[in-house]
Amino acid sequence: MSKRAEPIRAVKGTRDLLPPETWSWQKVEDGARGVFQAYNFREVRTPILERTELFARSVGADTDIVTKEMYTFEDRDHESLTLRPEATASVVRAYIEHGLFNERGIHKLYYMGPMFRRERPQKGRYRQFYQIGAEVLGSDHPAIDAEVLEMLLLFLERVGLRSFTLLLNSVGCAKCRPEYVKVLRRALGSVKSTMCVDCQRRAESNPLRVLDCKVEADQPIIAKLPSILDHLGPECRQHFDRVLAELKQRGIPYEITPRLVRGLDYYTRTTFEITSSALGAQNALLGGGRYDGLSEMLGGPPAPGIGFSIGEDRLVLAVEEAARSKEAPTQELKDAALAAYVAWLGDPALGPASELARRLRRQGLSVEIGYEPTKLKKSLGAASKLGARFAIIIGDGELASGRYQVKDMSTGGQEEVESARIASYLKGRIQESGARIQHYETLIPGP
Ligand code: AMP
Numbered sequence: 001m002s003k004r005a006e007p008i009r010a011v012k013g014t015r016d017l018l019p020p021e022t023w024s025w026q027k028v029e030d031g032a033r034g035v036f037q038a039y040n041f042r043e044v045r046t047p048i049l050e051r052t053e054l055f056a057r058s059v060g061a062d063t064d065i066v067t068k069e070m071y072t073f074e075d076r077d078h079e080s081l082t083l084r085p086e087a088t089a090s091v092v093r094a095y096i097e098h099g100l101f102n103e104r105g106i107h108k109l110y111y112m113g114p115m116f117r118r119e120r121p122q123k124g125r126y127r128q129f130y131q132i133g134a135e136v137l138g139s140d141h142p143a144i145d146a147e148v149l150e151m152l153l154l155f156l157e158r159v160g161l162r163s164f165t166l167l168l169n170s171v172g173c174a175k176c177r178p179e180y181v182k183v184l185r186r187a188l189g190s191v192k193s194t195m196c197v198d199c200q201r202r203a204e205s206n207p208l209r210v211l212d213c214k215v216e217a218d219q220p221i222i223a224k225l226p227s228i229l230d231h232l233g234p235e236c237r238q239h240f241d242r243v244l245a246e247l248k249q250r251g252i253p254y255e256i257t258p259r260l261v262r263g264l265d266y267y268t269r270t271t272f273e274i275t276s277s278a279l280g281a282q283n284a285l286l287g288g289g290r291y292d293g294l295s296e297m298l299g300g301p302p303a304p305g306i307g308f309s310i311g312e313d314r315l316v317l318a319v320e321e322a323a324r325s326k327e328a329p330t331q332e333l334k335d336a337a338l339a340a341y342v343a344w345l346g347d348p349a350l351g352p353a354s355e356l357a358r359r360l361r362r363q364g365l366s367v368e369i370g371y372e373p374t375k376l377k378k379s380l381g382a383a384s385k386l387g388a389r390f391a392i393i394i395g396d397g398e399l400a401s402g403r404y405q406v407k408d409m410s411t412g413g414q415e416e417v418e419s420a421r422i423a424s425y426l427k428g429r430i431q432e433s434g435a436r437i438q439h440y441e442t443l444i445p446g447p
Pocket residue numbers: 086117119124125126127128129130131262263284285286287288309310311312313314
């Protein structure tokens with residue numbers, strides 16, 4: 001007897017998202033599309049595979065992402081390629097490559113998709129994770145920073161999140177930051193020997209990176225280091241003050257966090273993070289900021305930009321958690337129900353039954369039908385298991401009269417409805433009850 005083959009499991013740190021959980025993902029993505037479109041953002045899709053150099057140059061050669069976390073491999077023609085660890089660099093590359101800067105005005109783009117970082121997997125941290133992000137290219141106006149944050153907050157509100165905190169900082173620019181880095185390097189001189197090995201190295205190569213060290217024992221030392229906000233140049237100071245004023249005007253609360261430098265080198269001026277108390281240790285829901293020199297770093301023209309990236313895995317966790325704690329209506333998170341199950345009895349009924357299913361589906365109603373001959377009781381059991389709102393029963397008598405039985409699965413009540421009228425009957429009943437039923441009318445307009 002042959003032995004059964006060993007099952008193959010998903011790669012560590014990656015996971016399958018299965019229904020009904022995928023419903024929450026779709027809701028979050030639909031919410032993002034809706035809110036981003038309201039702010040005139042349009043979607044961009046860039047490749048998952050990029051040249052390694054793109055990230056080394058933009059994210060920064062000394063960041064954790066580039067030194068330890070990228071999935072980098074040599075292609076068959078010996079070119080070094082990397083699975084994207086983030087998407088801002090790709091969006092800016094595409095912006096330059098397609099000459100979008102030649103079109104006047106600002107560009108507002110959004111994206112969603114998988115990113116790859118070889119981190120230690122834990123709840124809320126994966127090696128393949130998903131981000132939803134947006135970028136504005138072509139303006140350094142502080143009102144844009146505030147508008148981006150306003151949009152983010154509206155989005156979080158729309159997906160049902162309430163308890164989160166906006167952490168805000170300015171990391172200066174290419175003009176004023178070197179001065180701060182000097183001060184920081186000096187301050188680190190006397191304490192670095194007591195810090196972790198990574199910080200000892202960073203203190204020399206890129207002192208700013210010390211500020212986002214996650215090692216617990218280093219935190220009290222980091223807290224005493226000089227604050228970047230005391231070393232902003234006049235233009236960066238003015239920019240930051242204006243961002244704060246714009247936020248106040250919009251009624252957006254924030255916490256100034258001078259150690260927030262984010263783990264990527266390309267950030268300038270405004271940087272931010274939103275944390276959620278609904279998450280555990282990995283409480284950063286999203287991060288972002290300005291990157292005014294990034295286009296030039298990648299060989300493009302000067303094009304100031306600002307963007308953010310939401311960790312979709314964590315957002316879904318937080319949204320589900322909020323729903324459980326009744327912050328959001330739970331109904332929203334339930335997979336929408338099936339409109340109808342078509343139950344047919346006897347071979348002659350199969351043709352008309354599948355014809356009815358086709359008609360209802362063309363009207364945008366979600367319908368299931370079984371093709372194996374089945375007893376009525378079993379069909380109704382299947383309808384109930386699938387959460388169908390109605391069961392439509394077609395047997396010999398119904399075929400003869402052209403009037404089918406429509407059974408309300410929640411009350412058990414039954415009505416006879418003329419076959420041609422069933423779609424409008426179901427729609428009317430569903431609308432009356434206010435139930436959320438899967439429908440795709442926006443995709444498939446009814447006749
Ligand atoms: P970053 O691109 O590092 O600025 O991260 C932006 C957001 O992506 C974070 O706030 C997280 O929510 C999410 N994120 C980053 N790395 C991971 C990961 N390994 N697993 C899950 N989410 C992540």
